[in-house]
Structures are given as C-alpha cells and as structure tokens.
Amino acid sequence: MRVLLVEDDDRLASALTTALTWHGHTVERAALAVDALRLAGGADFVLLDLGLPDMDGMDALRRVRRVSAVPIIVVTARTRERDVLRGLRSGADDYLVKPFRTAELMARMEAVVRRGTRPLPVPPPLVAVGDVRIDLARRRVAVAGRPVPLTRREFDLLALLAREPGVVRGREEILDAIWGDPLLSASRSLDVHVAGLRSKTGRPWLVVTLRGTGYRLGTAP
Template identity: 40%
Template sequence: MAGFRIMVVEDEERMRQLLHLYMQNEGFEVVDAYDGQQALDLFEKYPMDLVILDVMLPNVDGWTVCRQIRQGSQVPIIMLTARGEENDKLFGFDLGVDDYVVKPFSPKELVARVKALLKRSRGNANAQDRVIKYESLSIEPLSRRVTINDEDIILTPKEFDLLFFLASHPGQVFSREQLLHHVWGYDFYGDSRTVDAHVKNLRSKLGNYGRYIVTVWGVGYKFDDSV
C-alpha cells in the first residue's frame, strides 16, 4: 500500500525497529518516534495517514499523545499496550483510539489491522457517495465530513463509519454484533462494549442530534430522526 505515511511511536528500540521493518516491507513510508513529545513534534511537522502508538512512553504518555492528536485530527490510531483490561480499552475508545493490539502480538496481525484501518479511513470507492442530511446535520461520505449548521464536527474514523452506517439505514435496528461486523469488520477482536463506547462519544459530539442514535433495549441501536 504505497503512498501512506505511518508513524510508529515506541520507546523500546528493538520493537520500534521491528515494526518499522514490517511496515516498510509493506510499502509504507515510516516515521519513528521514541517518546511522546517527539511523536507530537513529528505529527505537527508531517502529515500522517496512521499512528501506531504505545501507551507507556517516556516524557509524554500514549494517552496524552492520543488526546492531543484528537484535538485536531481524525487520523487512525492503533494503541499498543501490555494490558488488555476492558476498562483500559474503554478509556482509550473514549479518547478516540480506533483499535487495540495487546503485547505480545504477531507483527503480521498488526499489518493486517493497519491495512484494514487505512482502507476504511480512506473510504471504499464503491461506497455510497450521496450526502446524508437531517435538518442541519450533514454527513458527506466522500470527504468524510460531518457538519452541524455548517460547522465541522471532528470524529474519529470509526465514529464516522458508525454514524454513516446507521444514518444510511434509518429506522433499521442493528444488534451490537451486527454493527461490529459491518463497521469494524471480521478482523476486529473486540466485544460489544466497543460499540457502546463509540455511541457514547458520537452522542456527545453531535449534541442535540445525538438523540437520533436511539438505544433499542435488549437489541442494539437504530438511527431515528423522528425522536
């Protein structure tokens, strides 16, 4: 997948070199950072298509790096962590993390996740290209832009995908498992609370329009602009 620039943020040199090699072998341009502050400096200097970010970093930790990136960018972020606890994952999803990989992991699995995220973040050429509008809420799939009263709403790639999918099927109820399949894909190794965390974030960011994402108790969610 030539043409993509990936930043690898990992303080352990051997792991950083290994990830660099695997990504480079896939045709990616790779930018390395050994701590959180260097990662933020490089992110300001170069446009990135995806960030692989370790949680435990010197100077500035991975959570802080993620939070600062999310203040102005929707770039996909994959977190590397030695801890796979559910609360840690939910905390990360609240910050805008798109995927998790728990150490130790297979580099080939990480490459597969990177490719899947890049494919979804850039959009599928065969996807619907129509703009979806509900009152002052506008969802533009080609530019992956969401606006309310012509003001941009900053969403993570997964938040956009989830909103676009639900809004493309108004009134249709989807279980959490169905949403994991349609939005995250078969390659995602997560649980249904991942969906809940993203819905919570979407409702918060959409303000009054967050009510359109309706919980159907015991089943899942639907998009309903009549509420």
C-alpha cells in the same frame, strides 16, 4: 503509507520498522509523546504506544485526535478492559495488545484504511439544553433568556461538554484541554469550576458527574 511509529522500546521499534518497511511503508519513529504530537500531522497512519516516558499515551492520543483525523492504532501492553475502552473512546481506530504478530497488525491497519478516515466533529454554533442556550461562537451563555456571566475556564469547560452532547469527558482529558496539565487531577480545580457552573446557571443538572469516569452535558429534567 507514511507511518508514524510512537514507541520508546528500541528493540520493538526496530523490529516493527523492518516489518512495516518490508510491506512498503515509510516509517518515522518517535520515542517521546512531544515528538509524536509534532509529527502526527504529516503521517498517513499512527501506531501509538501508551507507555511513553514523557506523557501518558492516552493523553497524547486525545491531543492528536482533537486536531487530526489520521488513523490511529494503539499498540500497548495494557490489557485491562478499562484501558481498551478508554483508548477507543479517546479516538483510537483500533487497540492491539502486545505481544502481537506482525501479520495481525498489518491486517488491522488494512481494515482501518478500508473503513476510511473519520471526519473531525464540527461543533454546532448554538447548543440548547432545556432553557439553557450556549453560544459557542460568541462565548455566551443564557438561562431563560437571562445572560449568565462565566469565567473563561467555566465557559471553556461548558463548551467542551457542549460540543458533543452525550459524550463523557474524563477528568484528565478536561484538565489537559482546559488547564493544559492532566496532573492537576489531584487538585479540586475541576470540581470547583463544575460547582460554579451549576450555581451560576441555577441548573444543577447541566453538568452530570459520572464517578470514576468523568463528566458530560446533562439533559433538562
């Protein structure tokens, strides 16, 4: 397989490259997230470190997963349960904590390949929640049959939540997807747009806030 190894530690990258090559894989290494995003499309498998110098690996993971179903195993020193859950929910097929044995990595890669490649989710053209109709194709929203004018970012935010109802989107993920900058998490831009959606639709339940986690599309009361 063509394996993209995203790792900024030269010594670890060299050791993993040797091991992967010995097992018959072709390895391409990226030390930066920007290079990983550029190269992921040509890989059969991605091994992704989270502690990258130019971007948090979790953000890189979400960006890759939005456009590709390539198998991804996170290999990282982050051991907190919260990080493991975030990694898996963000699209990783497996999560391996450093230090690890090469044999375990190879076994996990084989297990992921056996499970097969996940299909990319295909969003429905129309999402209905109570009396709210969200037309993703035409970028229109109506409540009780009445059109509701939204700003571009308000619609993009609602559409992101509506594409996979029930899926929780983290603040950084939303800011990265809509504003193109996860560092805006220190601002109130997202909160203002959520409030705008609730006010303009007259449906405060439409966007649910999960404190410390993110947002999801609500369900009609």
